[in-house]
Amino acid sequence: MTDLEVQAAEFDAADPLAACRERFLLGDEVAYLDGNSLGRPLAVTADALARFTREDWGGRLIRAWDEQWVALPTELGDRLAAVLLGAAPGQTLVGDSTSVLLYKLARAAVDAAPADRDEIVLSDDDFPTDRYLLEGIAAETGRTLRWIPTDHAGGVSVEQAAAAVGPRTALVVLSHVTYRSGHLADAVTITQVAHAAGAPVLWDLCHSVGSVPIDLDGWGADLAVGCTYKYLGGGPGAPAFAYVAARHHGVLRQPVQGWFGRRDPFAMAAGYDPAPGIRQFLSGTPPVLATVPLQVGLDLYAEVGIDAVRAKSVALTEFAVASADALGLELASPRDPQRRGGHVTIRHPDAKALVAALWERGVIPDYRAPDGIRVGLAPLSTSFAEVAAGFGVLAGLMPTS
Numbered sequence: 523m524t525d526l527e528v529q530a531a532e533f534d535a536a537d538p539l540a541a542c543r544e545r546f547l548l549g550d551e552v553a554y555l556d557g558n559s560l561g562r563p564l565a566v567t568a569d570a571l572a573r574f575t576r577e578d579w580g581g582r583l584i585r586a587w588d589e590q591w592v593a594l595p596t597e598l599g600d601r602l603a604a605v606l607l608g609a610a611p612g613q614t615l616v617g618d619s620t621s622v623l624l625y626k627l628a629r630a631a632v633d634a635a636p637a638d639r640d641e642i643v644l645s646d647d648d649f650p651t652d653r654y655l656l657e658g659i660a661a662e663t664g665r666t667l668r669w670i671p672t673d674h675a676g677g678v679s680v681e682q683a684a685a686a687v688g689p690r691t692a693l694v695v696l697s698h699v700t701y702r703s704g705h706l707a708d709a710v711t712i713t714q715v716a717h718a719a720g721a722p723v724l725w726d727l728c729h730s731v732g733s734v735p736i737d738l739d740g741w742g743a744d745l746a747v748g749c750t751y752k753y754l755g756g757g758p759g760a761p762a763f764a765y766v767a768a769r770h771h772g773v774l775r776q777p778v779q780g781w782f783g784r785r786d787p788f789a790m791a792a793g794y795d796p797a798p799g800i801r802q803f804l805s806g807t808p809p810v811l812a813t814v815p816l817q818v819g820l821d822l823y824a825e826v827g828i829d830a831v832r833a834k835s836v837a838l839t840e841f842a843v844a845s846a847d848a849l850g851l852e853l854a855s856p857r858d859p860q861r862r863g864g865h866v867t868i869r870h871p872d873a874k875a876l877v878a879a880l881w882e883r884g885v886i887p888d889y890r891a892p893d894g895i896r897v898g899l900a901p902l903s904t905s906f907a908e909v910a911a912g913f914g915v916l917a918g919l920m921p922t923s
């Protein structure tokens with residue numbers, strides 16, 4: 523065994539969450555290092571989907587809408603809020619995709635801003651869909667984008683956010699954990715800085731939910747969206763979630779005013795009359811079937827608790843950083859674990875070819891253009907031995923000096 527493998531075996535033996543890994547469906551891959559992009563399924567997910575098909579759908583048919591599904595988007599939102607978001611009930615819903623929810627919330631916030639607040643503040647290195655959607659909203663509403671120039675190996679600092687916001691800010695949109703470097707933003711301070719300038723903040727939680735603690739109510743957050751198919755194991759294309767702080771209900775109006783966001787949708791009445799509370803942010807029929815894996819994923823998070831998950835996540839990223847250092851590789855992520863989420867990125871000029879070679883050998887990280895090898899470490903399903911195996915294969919691909 524190499525030094526890394528010996529160390530990994532020690533860490534796995536001491537890991538209080540080690541047994542969680544056995545609950546996932548593990549394939550024949552050597553190392554799955556992309557659980558931050560598409561989480562592995564839990565074994566119980568297959569049973570839950572079969573049971574749902576037989577009992578809820580097949581057994582209750584249309585009656586299940588009244589019995590449980592109409593309430594599902596907000597009931598499941600409340601559960602997610604309690605387990606992972608630090609949010610009181612009545613402020614979170616599950617449905618649509620992250621892109622669609624981001625559009626709905628950002629557009630509502632920009633529309634509610636006074637006309638002289640004509641700037642939307644965002645990072646020039648945010649996830650593409652965030653940038654594209656805000657470009658579209660700026661064009662639709664006659665606002666301009668104020669880009670915060672962001673280091674690919676870092677993220678937006680409090681100082682940068684403070685310098686970008688002011689009396690012209692309509693909305694600030696930032697990722698809590700950036701998709702590229704894994705930088706963890708100081709969400710509470712940035713929210714305070716934006717509020718001091720009179721602007722609301724929309725937090726994108728896609729890469730933080732399920733890997734780092736989130737305290738939306740405690741931050742005084744205004745708006746948030748996030749994915750469920752990354753760390754939460756919701757499955758490919760699983761619906762996203764949105765949070766709107768209670769103080770904004772009845773004030774913000776979202777633009778996709780479908781029947782599910784109307785007061786008493788089954789009255790089928792004339793004219794759109796927004797539902798009270800968070801339900802106004804619904805649009806159409808919720809994706810009930812697609813929420814089944816998320817429900818079992820949340821059960822595991824509720825059982826384990828996010829603090830234990832974060833502790834394992836930090837240990838995994840520390841181990842990955844040490845493994846990269848041992849190979850002399852350049853880290854393109856924060857070194858300080860306090861400023862880092864659940865993944866790390868390594869910069870290498872041959873990143874694209876290296877990732878292709880790794881995939882051929884059963885080691886599955888992500889390539890992120892132009893030169894990033896992104897190593898995702900899903901705390902509930904990734905073992906230290908798996909990380910060591912992945913870096914072992916990478917070491918074999920490096921030219922020996």
Ligand SMILES: *Cc1c(COP(=O)(O)O)cnc(C)c1O
Binds near residue numbers: 619651652728729749
């Ligand atoms: C993954 C991710 C998304 C994905 O949006 P979809 O609508 O699910 O495609 C959006 N924003 C960030 C920051 C992400 O990491």
